[in-house]
Amino acid sequence: DAGVIQSPRHEVTEMGQEVTLRCKPISGHNSLFWYRQTMMRGLELLIYFNNNVPIDDSGMPEDRFSAKMPNASFSTLKIQPSEPRDSAVYFCASSPAGNEQFFGPGTRLTVL
Amino acid sequence: AQSVTQLGSHVSVSEGALVLLRCNYSSSVPPYLFWYVQYPNQGLQLLLKYTSAATLVKGINGFEAEFKKSETSFHLTKPSAHMSDAAEYFCAVSESRGGADGLTFGKGTHLIIQP
Numbered sequence A: 001d002a003g004v005i006q007s008p009r010h011e012v013t014e015m016g017q018e019v020t021l022r023c024k025p026i027s028g029h030n031s032l033f034w035y036r037q038t039m040m041r042g043l044e045l046l047i048y049f050n051n052n053v054p055i056d057d058s059g060m061p062e063d064r065f066s067a068k069m070p071n072a073s074f075s076t077l078k079i080q081p082s083e084p085r086d087s088a089v090y091f092c093a094s095s096p097a098g099n100e101q102f103f104g105p106g107t108r109l110t111v112l
Numbered sequence B: 001a002q003s004v005t006q007l008g009s010h011v012s013v014s015e016g017a018l019v020l021l022r023c024n025y026s027s028s029v030p031p032y033l034f035w036y037v038q039y040p041n042q043g044l045q046l047l048l049k050y051t052s053a054a055t056l057v058k059g060i061n062g063f064e065a066e067f068k069k070s071e072t073s074f075h076l077t078k079p080s081a082h083m084s085d086a087a088e089y090f091c092a093v094s095e096s097r098g099g100a101d102g103l104t105f106g107k108g109t110h111l112i113i114q115p
Helices: none
Strands: A005-007 A010-013 A019-023 A031-038 A041-049 A054-057 A065-071 A073-079 A086-095 A107-111 B003-005 B010-014 B020-022 B024-025 B031-036 B045-048 B056-058 B064-066 B071-077 B087-094 B109-114
Touching: A005 A086, A010 A019, A019 A086, A019 B045, A031 A073, A041 A065, A041 A073, A041 A086, A054 A065, B003 B087, B010 B020, B020 B109, B024 B071, B024 B087, B031 B064, B031 B071, B045 B056, B045 B064, B045 B071, B071 B087
Parallel strands: A010 A107, B010 B109
Antiparallel strands: A005 A019, A019 A073, A031 A041, A031 A086, A041 A054, A065 A073, A086 A107, B003 B024, B020 B071, B031 B045, B031 B087, B056 B064, B064 B071, B087 B109
């Protein structure tokens, strides 16, 4: 199995631009999580899905952030418009029901 | 609300010495606890997890952790450090089995191995 796949691995954009991060979970996993990692705040849960349905988005920092999971094999995290304080590493993780989470390699986002 | 405190943002040990990384948690219900390791520019990898079975949990790469309810602790240990253990270590807590509702992480401890 290829594991959780995230793209792009690195993204550099300018303030005000739209950014879309992508995630392909491990086949057969029914839960998907988006986390953000920064030096100041550490690792934070942004949102998670069960069976493609968003369950808890209370960690999404602002309305500029949105996430979708149109099917079991794909999810996106979108930031529109982006700001410099959004610079971070964004991780996607997936898990089979009630078991450990498997993390992707992350997307390093830099907003200039 | 649940939370995790990791004492010491940086820990330095000599190769071959005991590794001890501290983690204390707060949870309103019996917790599920996890230790993850992150190598530079990589995602997180699960080292071990406590899921209310045995209080002493053995993980990969020779690591183990002991759940102590009275101390609300879940410290990570390894008897003999190896250079390859140098990495960032995260303790995490969840109120659902396996972290099904998402994980709350500590700030992390950077482990440095001195030759």
